[in-house]
Amino acid sequence: MTPHEQAQLRILKSLEDAPGISQRALAERLGISLGKTNYLLKALLEKGFIKADNFRRSNNKLGYLYLLTPQGIEQKLRLTRAYLARKEAEYEALRAEIAALHSELSTSEDSIATTP
Template sequence: MSSPSLAEMREDARFRVLRLLEDQPDLSQRQIAEELGISLGSVNYCLKGLVDRGLVKIRNFRSSRNKMGYAYLLTPRGVAEKSALTGAFLARRMREYEALKAEIAAVEEQMGEAGEDWAR
């Protein structure tokens, strides 16, 4: 199984950020990073790109504690992009799943040929 390319990893990050923001637009960048398991810098870079491409709008709001906050809202283009990325993400994950199943089957066959009972 081959490793994902840098372009695929960036596409996956965009998809995951868009999907998360669609459901929870008021998350902070730090919360997005924690939720997705990626660095805060990566989230910032991704969001800047999404805003620059017109896929996400940033809205300021004030919370009840009078602190400045932001809401990241998907634009109609952002919703369409998320839909397109969903298909690509799913296709890539299905290929990975099939490759893993084949690798597991090959290892199980090798273990069986060696006469080892690995499931003890």
């Protein structure tokens, strides 16, 4: 999964949780610049993964409500599956490394205990 796909997944998750979030708040939540957030949102709009509906806030400024399209929901699921597969592989590799370290420690401790 590329960094771009990771950012895309994080945006799709955030928009699903808070469709009325501002770009500035989204950027802060994701820890990326406002410009990059705008760029990624435009790309998601162009691909048809989200749609932006205008709505009026109480202070009369125009805002957007970002909604995931059916294609956006499918993309989020694809990205989530890829992310989960990668994390499971990392987990298994880490488990194997931990088992090897335990074995190494056990062998070292046994050799120290038998040395006169």
